[in-house]
Amino acid sequence: MQLLYYLQQPWPWYVSGLSIAGIMLILAWQGKPFGFSSNLRTICSIAGAGKVASFFSFDRKSQYWNLLFLAGTIAGGFISQQWLSSGKPLQLSADTIHDLQQLHITFNGQMLPAQLGWTVLLTGGFLVGLGSRYAGGCTSGHAISGLSNLQWPSLIAVTGFFTGGLLMTHLIFPLIF
Amino acid sequence: MKYIFTGILFGIIMSKSEAISWYRIQEMFRFQSFHMYGIIGTAVIAGILGLRLNKTKFPPKDRVWKRYLFGGIIFGTGWALTGACPGPIFVLIGQGYSVMLIVLAGALLGTFSYGLLKDRLPH
Numbered sequence: 001m002q003l004l005y006y007l008q009q010p011w012p013w014y015v016s017g018l019s020i021a022g023i024m025l026i027l028a029w030q031g032k033p034f035g036f037s038s039n040l041r042t043i044c045s046i047a048g049a050g051k052v053a054s055f056f057s058f059d060r061k062s063q064y065w066n067l068l069f070l071a072g073t074i075a076g077g078f079i080s081q082q083w084l085s086s087g088k089p090l091q092l093s094a095d096t097i098h099d100l101q102q103l104h105i106t107f108n109g110q111m112l113p114a115q116l117g118w119t120v121l122l123t124g125g126f127l128v129g130l131g132s133r134y135a136g137g138c139t140s141g142h143a144i145s146g147l148s149n150l151q152w153p154s155l156i157a158v159t160g161f162f163t164g165g166l167l168m169t170h171l172i173f174p175l176i177f
Numbered sequence: 178m179k180y181i182f183t184g185i186l187f188g189i190i191m192s193k194s195e196a197i198s199w200y201r202i203q204e205m206f207r208f209q210s211f212h213m214y215g216i217i218g219t220a221v222i223a224g225i226l227g228l229r230l231n232k233t234k235f236p237p238k239d240r241v242w243k244r245y246l247f248g249g250i251i252f253g254t255g256w257a258l259t260g261a262c263p264g265p266i267f268v269l270i271g272q273g274y275s276v277m278l279i280v281l282a283g284a285l286l287g288t289f290s291y292g293l294l295k296d297r298l299p300h
Contacts (some may be wrong), residue, residue, distance in 0.1 A: 145235060
């Protein structure tokens with residue numbers, strides 16, 4: 001049960017980083033590129049989006065493995081919540097708690113604050129979906145697979161991810177919260 | 178079956194790494210903790226070594242820059258706003274955060290919009 005105790009604690013960054021690389025390598029050895037946002041395109045395609053935009057007409061069968069991976073990801077979240085949670089809030093930096101307090105956002109020990117309204121969530125989701133397809137990948141495809149494979153375009157995309165994130169956090173957050 | 182299993186591992190890793198936390202993403206964009214940089218840095222270094230050992234090459238991406246920069250910036254704003262990139266959206270849904278279904282609906286709408294606008298956007 002000692003092992004279970006360690007699994008339940010938050011993992012140190014190097015354990016997490018190595019494990020994420022491990023997932024990417026397991027998929028790469030099977031000849032599958034680690035790229036999560038491709039699933040959003042596949043789901044649109046299954047919903048019939050191919051009738052209005054040719055971008056969604058492609059060989060979906062080649063992406064079924066990724067949908068299985070997605071189903072596993074949801075199950076992994078459930079398992080962690082049920083059996084692998086320490087039950088303690090994460091150790092957030094005091095500076096971040098203070099800065100968010102200035103924006104009237106309280107640290108509630110959950111994964112996200114209660115102050116995010118549905119307009120923020122829907123708009124943010126829209127930007128994630130549009131941006132990841134426009135850039136041809138998200139954090140898994142560009143930051144992890146792409147940079148690991150020393151792909152120049154992925155470095156441009158990751159620079160974009162951080163530029164966008166910094167703009168939102170430091171310029172737009174004070175206006176909307 | 179092996180892909181479901183790999184996905185389960187991924188969901189657990191993302192949960193335990195705390196990279197699915199909106200607060201951790203804020204901490205990262207405010208440069209107030211090494212945590213996220215440590216995770217991404219370790220993953221990339223281990224990834225480079227692992228792919229070298231196995232001599233794996235992914236198909237090269239197009240040699241253009243506009244789509245990566247502009248698309249990347251749009252993605253980044255959404256990442257900071259929701260605190261979740263596509264993988265964590267699903268991990269959080271699995272954890273029982275039903276509000277993430279709104280983010281998922283937005284992400285599907287955004288993906289669909291890209292399909293409609295594709296030919297009119299600079300790439």
